[in-house]
Amino acid sequence: MKRKKIVAGNWKMNGTYDDACKLTSEIVAMAKDELNGNTVVILAPPFPFIPTVNKLTEQTNIKISAQNCSSENSGAFTGEVSAAMIASCGAAYVIIGHSERRTIFKEQDDLLLKKVQMALANNLSVIFCIGETKEQREQAIHFKVAEEQLNNSIFKLSADEFSKCIIAYEPVWAIGTGLTATPAQAQEMHHYIRGCIAKSFTPQVAEQCSLLYGGSCNESNAAELFALEDIDGGLIGGASLKSRSFVNIIKSMKD
Ligand code: 13P
Numbered sequence: 001m002k003r004k005k006i007v008a009g010n011w012k013m014n015g016t017y018d019d020a021c022k023l024t025s026e027i028v029a030m031a032k033d034e035l036n037g038n039t040v041v042i043l044a045p046p047f048p049f050i051p052t053v054n055k056l057t058e059q060t061n062i063k064i065s066a067q068n069c070s071s072e073n074s075g076a077f078t079g080e081v082s083a084a085m086i087a088s089c090g091a092a093y094v095i096i097g098h099s100e101r102r103t104i105f106k107e108q109d110d111l112l113l114k115k116v117q118m119a120l121a122n123n124l125s126v127i128f129c130i131g132e133t134k135e136q137r138e139q140a141i142h143f144k145v146a147e148e149q150l151n152n153s154i155f156k157l158s159a160d161e162f163s164k165c166i167i168a169y170e171p172v173w174a175i176g177t178g179l180t181a182t183p184a185q186a187q188e189m190h191h192y193i194r195g196c197i198a199k200s201f202t203p204q205v206a207e208q209c210s211l212l213y214g215g216s217c218n219e220s221n222a223a224e225l226f227a228l229e230d231i232d233g234g235l236i237g238g239a240s241l242k243s244r245s246f247v248n249i250i251k252s253m254k255d
Contacts, residue, residue: 004210005226006166006233007250008042008127009240010067010095020049024056026243031250037061039233039253042093042127043240047081054090065093065127068101071114083115083122094119095235097129097153099172109152116154116165126165127235128154129214130193134173142171146189147196155200162201166210167193168235174215176237183224186213190230219245222252 015023024043031041044065045053054064070080086094096115101107107115112128119126130149132142146169154165169189171181181189190211197206213225214235225231233253239245 001208003208003232004040004166005038005253005255006040006042006210006212007246007253008044008065008093008095008168008212008233008235009246010044010065010098010214010235010237011046011241012067012100012237013046014241015046017049017052020045020053021056023241023243024053027246028057028060028062030243030247031060031062034247034251038255039250041250044093044095044127047086050086050089050091063093064091065095066091066124067095067098069094069096069115069119069124071111071118073118083118083124087122087124092125093127093166094124095127095129095168097149099129099131099170099175103172109149113153113156116157117161120157120161120164126154127168127212128165129168129170129235131170131172131175131215137171137173142189143192146193150193150196150200155196159201159205162197162205163208166212167197168212168214169193170214170235172215176216178216180216180218180221180225181213183228186225187228187230190228194230217249219248219252222249223254226253 042063042065066086069083097112132145136145194206210232212233212235213231217234218239
């Protein structure tokens with residue numbers, strides 16, 4: 001079985017309700033006419049917009065993701081959003097461990113593992129983010145950092161649970177900076193990550209796991225990145241907020 005090719009748009013905390021409707025409608029219109037449907041397209045809007053974005057995309061193959069979920073099931077956790085709530089609003093995925101959650105909200109590996117388990121228990125697939133900071137790359141410890149992030153979290157899952165996870169490699173120094181890992185740097189890290197999965201599980205599990213690149217992936221560099229052997233798609237930030245750019249990125253994916 002071939003690995004799934006995936007292009008996911010992480011809208012982060014941007015836009016209003018009207019902006020979300022306009023962006024979704026534009027993507028749906030373009031997707032209908034221009035996309036061949038072999039790539040899994042995922043939109044990750046802010047929580048309040050999930051039901052509407054889900055409704056607007058229901059005639060398409062587009063899937064919906066949340067950007068985070070609680071590690072708790074339900075109860076007195078003011079401001080939190082549970083995996084069950086997200087699933088009940090029509091989302092099929094949730095992003096967990098984004099570097100902005102790790103750095104700004106101080107989310108650590110053990111909490112992230114709890115979130116992943118909660119997501120899986122509610123039938124959500126997980127887009128799990130890892131990646132090194134600029135300082136860590138300069139110290140040449142980026143492979144070790146990525147492996148530790150995996151060992152301390154999703155590598156503790158069973159192989160069956162892990163098969164519902166997608167990994168997004170997002171070098172922190174490339175997120176929102178306009179800097180992008182070179183194709184060689186991105187392929188090298190993705191290849192290393194696949195090797196770590198093979199070591200922790202089996203080569204077959206590693207072969208099936210989709211690995212996305214994130215970090216200033218845009219319509220100019222997507223084709224080159226997506227053509228690399230171990231890159232199965234992208235997790236797109238800024239460029240996913242412009243319908244034309246996002247659709248061009250999807251079109252960069254070759255079968
Ligand atoms: P940018 O594409 O804006 O660099 O963001 C990447 C990202 O963080 C996607 O999750």
